[in-house]
Amino acid sequence: MKIAVLGSTGSIGTQTLQVVRELNSRQESSCNPHVDIIALAAGSNVELLAEQAIEFNVSILSVKTPEDALKLKNIFKEQCKAYNPQIFYGEEGLINVATSPVMLLVTAIVGMIGLKPTLAAIDKGIDIALANKETLVAAGDIVMKRAKEKNVKILPVDSEHSAIFQALNGVNSRDRSALKKIILTASGGPFRGMSFESLEKITPQEAMQHPTWNMGNKITIDSATLMNKGLEVIEAMHLFDVKPNEIEVVVHPQSIVHSAVMYKDGSVIAQMGNPDMKVPIQLALTYPYRADSYTKELDLAEIGSLTFERPDFGAFKCLAHAFFAAEHGGTLPAVMNGANETAVGLFLNNKIGFNDIQYNVIKVMQEHMVSNECPFLKEPSLDDVLIADKWARTFILNETIGGLK
Ligand code: MG
Numbered sequence: 001m002k003i004a005v006l007g008s009t010g011s012i013g014t015q016t017l018q019v020v021r022e023l024n025s026r027q028e029s030s031c032n033p034h035v036d037i038i039a040l041a042a043g044s045n046v047e048l049l050a051e052q053a054i055e056f057n058v059s060i061l062s063v064k065t066p067e068d069a070l071k072l073k074n075i076f077k078e079q080c081k082a083y084n085p086q087i088f089y090g091e092e093g094l095i096n097v098a099t100s101p102v103m104l105l106v107t108a109i110v111g112m113i114g115l116k117p118t119l120a121a122i123d124k125g126i127d128i129a130l131a132n133k134e135t136l137v138a139a140g141d142i143v144m145k146r147a148k149e150k151n152v153k154i155l156p157v158d159s160e161h162s163a164i165f166q167a168l169n170g171v172n173s174r175d176r177s178a179l180k181k182i183i184l185t186a187s188g189g190p191f192r193g194m195s196f197e198s199l200e201k202i203t204p205q206e207a208m209q210h211p212t213w214n215m216g217n218k219i220t221i222d223s224a225t226l227m228n229k230g231l232e233v234i235e236a237m238h239l240f241d242v243k244p245n246e247i248e249v250v251v252h253p254q255s256i257v258h259s260a261v262m263y264k265d266g267s268v269i270a271q272m273g274n275p276d277m278k279v280p281i282q283l284a285l286t287y288p289y290r291a292d293s294y295t296k297e298l299d300l301a302e303i304g305s306l307t308f309e310r311p312d313f314g315a316f317k318c319l320a321h322a323f324f325a326a327e328h329g330g331t332l333p334a335v336m337n338g339a340n341e342t343a344v345g346l347f348l349n350n351k352i353g354f355n356d357i358q359y360n361v362i363k364v365m366q367e368h369m370v371s372n373e374c375p376f377l378k379e380p381s382l383d384d385v386l387i388a389d390k391w392a393r394t395f396i397l398n399e400t401i402g403g404l405k
Contacts, residue, residue: 007109039100062093129284140238162280163258163271202354230322338392
């Protein structure tokens with residue numbers, strides 16, 4: 001099976017390549033396909049991309065800038081003269097990787113930057129293993145409609161959505177009318193139980209310590225503010241065609257129950273496992289089959305107890321506002337997402353405080369609902385979504401509240 005990966009040097013990208021190594025190390029079968037990596041895109045981690053490219057003999061590569069592309073070429077010239085892949089950069093490069101001759105594109109890239117390449121792949125009829133949740137948050141209606149038209153599968157990689165997908169027995173085959181609600185679990189992040197006031201002084205270093213999952217920077221901060229769960233509510237809404245009031249968020253600190261589905265007879269089907277992203281990644285690569293796994297087996301007796309509690313919407317206001325964005329739809333989720341991406345970047349660079357992420361996201365969302373400059377649109381086109389996203393980012397950079405340090 002031929003695949004391409006956007007964001008190959010990030011957390012999900014490197015784990016995807018590890019899954020490919022593991023699948024290719026075993027006897028090939030219909031459950032355990034041999035995977036050929038045809039194209040890889042990364043940002044500026046040129047050294048790691050070069051290693052990956054040589055190891056998997058990848059023919060199409062993309063990096064962030066022309067300088068990165070030159071650096072990559074020079075590495076190959078020094079280390080591996082016979083190897084001569086096509087090298088691209090920037091947005092065009094991402095699209096070239098996304099539309100390479102493959103069956104499946106893994107979108108492991110972080111942020112809105114994944115939207116255009118994902119749509120380009122869908123237009124070519126390439127199935128998507130979706131780890132780039134921002135794409136669905138900002139333009140879920142457009143992406144899902146296009147996928148349906150092109151008969152393209154969107155296979156969730158996000159652990160919660162993979163769990164729901166499995167509990168629904170594959171998104172296409174479920175009995176819709178029997179579904180009552182989706183129970184989306186959240187670890188609660190590192191600051192579970194803290195008050196809004198006590199969150200004020202949290203530093204980026206503290207926010208980067210996630211209790212159960214080891215992830216990239218942006219998603220780790222999103223997990224600490226619970227915005228990640230908010231984004232996942234919207235992601236689930238689009239992936240499984242449910243309304244926000246059919247999604248319940250439950251905090252489950254052990255991260256063993258990855259999410260669940262409640263049917264109308266009261267039966268709840270949950271998917272469980274040790275927290276390891278390689279499991280949902282592998283399922284997206286082998287679906288509809290399951291391959292063997294090197295992941296540590298779940299030992300329920302060893303774990304002992306699993307606990308659940310309601311989220312604290314007062315301390316973690318982003319989650320409440322994500323539900324608001326989910327209900328309103330239109331351009332509001334794109335604005336929320338653009339504002340959040342920008343605010344998280346400012347926080348990671350010590351420009352704003354932890355709670356300022358929430359303040360800023362809420363402020364931009366409120367502004368958007370009354371704005372003449374960037375009015376709320378209920379049924380936006382792709383261009384409308386991109387404009388709203390850009391407006392939200394600029395608004396935050398120009399009018400950041402919470403005091404720049
Ligand atoms: Mg998740």
